[in-house]
Amino acid sequence: MTLDTPLIGAPGLHESALTELLELLPQAHSVVLAQTDGFEVASAMRRAVPAARLAALASSMLALGAAALRELGMGGHGNVLIEGTDGKLLLLEVPLASQPLVLAVVAGEDAITGSLLWAARQCVQRIINHQ
Amino acid sequence: MSREYKLLFAGPMGAGKTTAIAAISDSAPISTEARNTDIAQHSKAQTTVGFDYGEVALEGGDRLRLYGMPGQSRFDFIWKVASAGALGVVMLADNSRPDPLADLSACIDAFTELAAAHAMVVGVGRGGEGRLGIDDYGEWLAARGHVAPVFSVDVRRRDDVLLLIDALLNQIETRELLAGTTESRA
Numbered sequence: 370m371t372l373d374t375p376l377i378g379a380p381g382l383h384e385s386a387l388t389e390l391l392e393l394l395p396q397a398h399s400v401v402l403a404q405t406d407g408f409e410v411a412s413a414m415r416r417a418v419p420a421a422r423l424a425a426l427a428s429s430m431l432a433l434g435a436a437a438l439r440e441l442g443m444g445g446h447g448n449v450l451i452e453g454t455d456g457k458l459l460l461l462e463v464p465l466a467s468q469p470l471v472l473a474v475v476a477g478e479d480a481i482t483g484s485l486l487w488a489a490r491q492c493v494q495r496i497i498n499h500q
Numbered sequence: 501m502s503r504e505y506k507l508l509f510a511g512p513m514g515a516g517k518t519t520a521i522a523a524i525s526d527s528a529p530i531s532t533e534a535r536n537t538d539i540a541q542h543s544k545a546q547t548t549v550g551f552d553y554g555e556v557a558l559e560g561g562d563r564l565r566l567y568g569m570p571g572q573s574r575f576d577f578i579w580k581v582a583s584a585g586a587l588g589v590v591m592l593a594d595n596s597r598p599d600p601l602a603d604l605s606a607c608i609d610a611f612t613e614l615a616a617a618h619a620m621v622v623g624v625g626r627g628g629e630g631r632l633g634i635d636d637y638g639e640w641l642a643a644r645g646h647v648a649p650v651f652s653v654d655v656r657r658r659d660d661v662l663l664l665i666d667a668l669l670n671q672i673e674t675r676e677l678l679a680g681t682t683e684s685r686a
Contacts, residue, residue: 405534406547407574425549425574432532433550440530469535 382499387413390492396480397488401473402463402496403427410470418475427473431460448486454478459485463493465500472496502561506585507668509552510611511592512603513571514542516625516655518552520592521568524661525554529568538572547571551578556665564665571607579610588619588668591648592655593637595630601640608646619671620648623664627652 387400391413399414403424412420434449449460456478463470474489509517521529532550536542552568567582569575589611593604604622611620624637637650649667653660 404537405549406537407534407549407572408537421574426577428534429532429550429570429575429578432534436530436532436550468537 383411383496384413386492386495386499387411389495390474390488391415393491394474394476394480394484394488397474397476397485399423399475400492401427401475403471403473405432405469405471416475423473423475424471427460427471431462431471434460435462450482450486452478452482456480457482457485459489461489461493463496465497467500470496502563504563504565505587505669505672506565506567507665508582508586508589508611508614509566509568509592510579510589510607511569511571512594512597512607513538513547514544514597515571515592515594515603517568517571517592518548520590520623520655520661520664521552521554521566523656523658524556524665525566526556527554529554529566541572549575551582573606573610576610583611583614586614586618587672588621589614590664590668591615591620591622592653593622593624594626595624595628595632596626597630600624600630600632601637608641608644612646615646615648619668619675620646621664621667621671622648622650623653623655623660624650625653625655 383402390400391397398416399418401412401420401423402410404410405428407425407428409421409424430449434447435445438447439445446462451458457476457480459474461472463472472489472493476485509520511517530553532548533546534549536544536547548570554566556564569579593600597603622637634650634652641648651663655661
């Protein structure tokens with residue numbers, strides 16, 4: 370990202386919301402917040418992940434998910450969950466009017482999907498409340 | 501026998517890939533645009549972050565499946581995924597940029613394999629607004645070992661985009677004839 374690209378929101382507050390998510394859900398090991406055009410905004414991690422790369426991937430996949438929903442006449446907003454053999458990746462929309470964001474949560478395969486969703490939604494709400 | 505062609509539209513940010521697909525697709529394309537925040541790179545409001553998808557039915561039953569790529573290299577994973585099974589790439593350039601060949605360079609390199617194995621055409625947009633002429637693009641491509649026809653186009657015009665597609669399909673067919681692989685893949 371170039372220097373004159375506006376930085377969105379308050380990174381400190383975003384990072385505290387991400388850290389809280391990791392504390393809430395021990396099975397989650399990394400969380401990245403990205404702009405919908407793929408730039409990393411903030412991250413918190415117990416285990417290192419390529420955050421800038423994940424930010425771009427997350428924005429693409431959420432946009433493709435939304436495109437699929439639109440094609441099916443099921444609105445244009447949703448979440449994406451990828452369950453791998455060795456872990457889960459959850460992508461949630463953060464519908465901020467000023468700058469929509471994507472939350473990407475990386476968790477172990479032992480994370481219960483319902484708990485992962487709940488904790489991630491709490492985090493999204495916290496980010497929205499901070500604005 | 502009817503056949504399907506998977507074709508890609510690639511090129512730097514703002515070159516007109518989304519517009520080109522919208523200009524020829526039979527129905528409204530599937531788009532994955534997000535708000536563009538990288539104003540330093542390009543001033544447009546929206547940018548493709550997944551891919552565009554459009555379809556064109558040709559006379560005789562053949563079909564085109566068109567995939568528009570994101571222009572920024574941070575989305576290069578999409579380039580790789582979409583390249584699988586593609587039969588050609590339409591590379592778009594924006595001649596009004598300060599250094600259009602530098603912009604083009606990263607994109608061309610990523611699709612070199614596809615271009616070499618199948619086909620590539622180059623469409624230069626806003627041709628009247630820059631310092632470079634069509635010949636400059638041709639020489640630059642040749643110097644890098646690419647064999648690709650270059651056209652000056654306005655991607656908002658359906659006929660211009662169809663010209664690029666025609667040139668690409670001709671190139672695909674010629675190569676297949678030369679290779680003796682004319683059987684249908686449809």
